[in-house]
Amino acid sequence: MTDPRILVLGAGGIGGYFGGRLAEAGADVTFLVREGRRRVLDERGLRIESQFGNADLDARTILASDVENGYDAIILTCKAYDLDDAIRTIAPALASSGFVLPLLNGVAHIDILNEAFGRNRVLGGSARIQVALTDEGVVRQLNDWRSITFGEQSGEMSDRVGVLKALFDKTRGVEVHAVADIMQRMWEKLVHLATAAAMTCLMRANVGEIVRTPDGEKIFLGLLDTMGHIAAAQGFRPSKEFIETYRKTFAQRDSLYTTSMLRDVERRGRTEADHIIGFMLQKARGAGVDAQTLLLAYTHLKAYEQRLAAGRFA
Ligand SMILES: NC(=O)C1=CN([C@@H]2O[C@H](COP(=O)(O)OP(=O)(O)OC[C@H]3O[C@@H](n4cnc5c(N)ncnc54)[C@H](OP(=O)(O)O)[C@@H]3O)[C@@H](O)[C@H]2O)C=CC1
Ligand SMILES: CC(C)(CO)C(=O)C(=O)O
Structure with a gap:
């Protein structure tokens, strides 16, 4: 898996920022969004405003009704109250060898995702950043926090974790940590x-x-x-x-x-x-x-x- 197909569910604060930075660095990124967000992204593009550099990107988007199988990595960035719907939406998209990286706050979603996809297909992940979607649909970073931390629940330093880290290493405005103790x-x-x-x-x-x-x-x-x-x-x-x-x-x-x-x-x-x-x-x-x-x-x-x-x- 050298050039994974990545699906980012959600293009709000977290999805827009981290998915946008990956897309900006040339990764193969598609955003799975709902009608309202798609309209804004189609009209104005994905704009990131940040002290680490603004970006104006042509984001590739799909709706739930367009989902096809074949994504190697799905980065989940919904709020916890949307988790069940998000799981139903991404399930058909995940390639048989693919994995899910959730960036939600909290830990309760991990058991739910393990139940849905199997523990070996779910990474642990966490974002330390302050970012918000403005009323105009801009992804605005609010201070200099910009880190993303992820790893296998088992603690193994797997190839797929290494591939994802290498992709984030190419981005600007992101500090990436691949760790062996993600649940801690x-x-x-x-x-x-x-x-x-x-x-x-x-x-x-x-x-x-x-x-x-x-x-x-x-x-x-x-x-x-x-x-x-x-x-x-x-x-x-x-x-x-x-x-x-x-x-x-x-x-x-x-x-x-x-x-x-x-x-x-x-x-x-x-x-x-x-x-x-x-x-x-x-x-x-x-x-x-x-x-x-x-x-x-x-x-x-x-x-x-x-x-x-x-x-x-x-
Ligand atoms: N913002 C921050 O600074 C930080 C947030 N976090 C955590 O990250 C997670 C995401 O937060 P944040 O990015 O701020 O939230 P946002 O509300 O900004 O973004 C979530 C996005 O997910 C989309 N979404 C939800 N369900 C679906 C679905 N089924 N299909 C397509 N899109 C969907 C929403 O779409 P729609 O607009 O259509 O509702 C929304 O745009 C939360 O758990 C939060 O606690 C962690 C660290 C910092
Ligand atoms: C605590 C903080 C700011 C750190 O990323 C956060 O996760 C949030 O506000 O949701």
């Missing part, structure tokens, strides 16, 4: 994201705005510890280095850092509350970890969902 990395990312998303959504503020309140830093760091205990109870204790890094991140008084979940709330969209915050709460309960702030954040997001569903936002 995904859990660490979940500890980071769940802490950041719970706090930014609960307070409707960025990290700096929270830290500058009298007790914000204490609550933030307490929640980071709680998330670490939850991960440890699942067999994925975050490393000391990881905790030290994020203790600094969540104590930074001038930080402008926000999360994609807060951006979803602010645009009155659906969130991944169940997949990220609800999942961690459920694991906390199972392990007997005290998680009051997490419970509050989850309740807050579920109340928001009800208000959204009832159309009670002006």
Whole structure:
């Protein structure tokens, strides 16, 4: 597999950025999108705005109704609430020797994908980036985070992981890591994201705005510890280095850092509350970890969902 046919499901923030960077570097990339996104891509092309270089690309797109078999790699970039539909859509596209690389936040989707495709056809993956799709359909990168990390669930350094890494190595604006401990990395990312998303959504503020309140830093760091205990109870204790890094991140008084979940709330969209915050709460309960702030954040997001569903936002 030297020049894999790659299908990227979704051309939103993550799919548009990483798929776009691969296409820009000459990889064989097709985007599987829905009608609305296709219209924008056909009219305006795929535009990436980034401090690592803007790009205007003619993205090759297909709809679910056009799907044919034969893709060697499918990069899955939907939100968790679209996962079931996405699985149904990509299943006929995956070549018999092909694999799926999901870039969703969280870890719960891995079991679902394993069930659908078999564990040996599903890589683990994680993206550390802040990127959003603007109202005009532009993929806008918001800071200098730009890494993608992936690997076999088994830990093997397989040829297909090497091929994918080599393709990303050719791109600009992407740092790529092929790793032998992807599940540990995904859990660490979940500890980071769940802490950041719970706090930014609960307070409707960025990290700096929270830290500058009298007790914000204490609550933030307490929640980071709680998330670490939850991960440890699942067999994925975050490393000391990881905790030290994020203790600094969540104590930074001038930080402008926000999360994609807060951006979803602010645009009155659906969130991944169940997949990220609800999942961690459920694991906390199972392990007997005290998680009051997490419970509050989850309740807050579920109340928001009800208000959204009832159309009670002006
Ligand atoms: N944005 C960020 O900074 C980061 C996001 N993540 C994670 O990455 C994942 C994706 O997030 P993000 O890119 O921001 O989300 P977006 O909403 O920007 O993009 C998701 C895209 O997937 C498309 N999609 C969903 N289902 C289908 C389907 N069946 N067929 C075709 N297209 C489909 C959606 O299409 P449509 O427009 O038609 O609904 C949408 O454009 C999430 O799990 C998120 O938590 C991880 C790190 C950072
Ligand atoms: C935590 C962060 C910013 C890191 O990539 C993220 O994943 C998100 O906002 O969804």
